Amino acid sequence: NAGVMQNPRHLVRRRGQEARLRCSPMKGHSHVYWYRQLPEEGLKFMVYLQKENIIDESGMPKERFSAEFPKEGPSILRIQQVVRGDSAAYFCASSPPRAVPYNEQFFGPGTRLTVL
C-alpha cells in the first residue's frame, strides 16, 4: 500500500505565477488535510477536505489560496499570484474514515515551494 504521494517535491515559481500542488491520499483514505510549514516553525493547518467537499478551511488564507478534492484524481492546493511569503513546505496528510481509532493522519513527503 503506497503512502501519501505529493508532487512535485520541489516547485519554483516567480512572483505572480500560479502554483499547483498535488496530493494523492493513501488507498482507502477519504480525508485529506493540507498544512503549511514555514522555516523554523511547526505545521499550521490550512484545510480539510473529503471527496468533493471542503469540510474545514479555517486555516486557509482568504485570498489567492484554494483547494479541491475531486471525485476522481488527487487533491489540489492552488496558490494564485504567488508572493515571496508563500515560500514554505506544504504537507498533505490523509486519514481513513472517522470510525477508525486514533484518527491518525499519515503525511506525505511535502512539496517545497520557493518563490523567486
Place this chain on the structure above:
Amino acid sequence: AQTVTQSQPEMSVQEAETVTLSCTYDTSENNYYLFWYKQPPSRQMILVIRQEAYKQQNATENRFSVNFQKAAKSFSLKISDSQLGDTAMYFCAFRDGNQFYFGTGTSLTVIP
C-alpha cells in the same frame, strides 16, 4: 483555542543515553488525541507515538514512551538508548475534531 507548547527549541543527548522532550497543551475538551511526530532532514513527517486522553496508561513504542499527565496537560516524550538515527525535529501534536495543532518543535541531536 487549542495551543501546543514545546519549550525546548534544541536539545542534545549522548548516544545510548536517555532524553526527555517536553510538551504542554491547552484545551477545554475532555477527550482528544496526542501525538509525537519526528521530522528528519528528509522532512518526511513520521509518527512516533500516540495517546488517547481517556487512557491513563502511558503509551510505549519500543525505545519511545510518553509521560501523560492529563490534569497538568503535559505530554512528554522519553527516548531511551538514543541512536544517531533519532537526530531530527520532534513535534508534539494535539488532535481535536478535524484539526491537528502542532508545537513549534524541538531539534534533537544525538552525539556519537
